[in-house]
Amino acid sequence: MSFLDTRLYRWLDLLANFFFLNILWLLACVPLITLFPATGALFAVVRDWVRGKDEGFFMPFFRYMRENFVQSLVVGLVWTVVGLVLVADFLFVRGITSWVRTPFLALLIMVGLVYLGTAVHLFPVLVHFQARWFHIIKNSLIIAISSPVITFLSLLILFVAGLAIFYVPLSFLLFGSVTAYLLYSLCHRLFQQIESDLEKGSQHNDH
Helix, strand or coil: CCHHHCHHHHHHHHHHHHHHHHHHHHHHCCCHHHHHHHHHHHHHHHHHHHCCCCCCCHHHHHHHHHHCHHHHHHHHHHHHHHHHHHHHHHHHHHCCCCCCHHHHHHHHHHHHHHHHHHHHHHHHHHHHCCCCHHHHHHHHHHHHHHCHHHHHHHHHHHHHHHHHHHHCHHHHHHHHHHHHHHHHHHHHHHHHHHHHHHHHHHHHHHC
């Protein structure tokens, strides 16, 4: 058996793919205007990996970035604006000294959790379904609320990834690609179930 056929080689090859994809994503994010298109392309590449489609990552990354540039940019900017509004509301409410401060803060915390839960689904939904930007946000919101376990696990993955970067700064070299892969892997089974339910509903209506 040659080294190329060993399990160690396959693991090293996989690690190298994640490393170079992450570096490519980081470089593509350097002009801030390309942050969201680059992230959309990152999720599109790991989507192919989850599906067992291996065409490399360099050429597919730039192809997906070009194809989804406008849509991912709009989705990212809209959601960023929504986040800034929430932060502004939080800062305003925190300055209130009357009794209404507590219920308003509780409400904002709940809205903030829904916001974060929706955010972790945005790019998986964007690369999996063909839809306009408004429907991408709406569907991500629906998934975040209707699938609390998946949403919680997705947020947990981001939290653990953040801790890894804090305690092991070198993990930043794998942060983007590995996190995107884990997030999309979680959502993939859910998407398959949604598509299966829609197909069954369509067949039922035909009958």
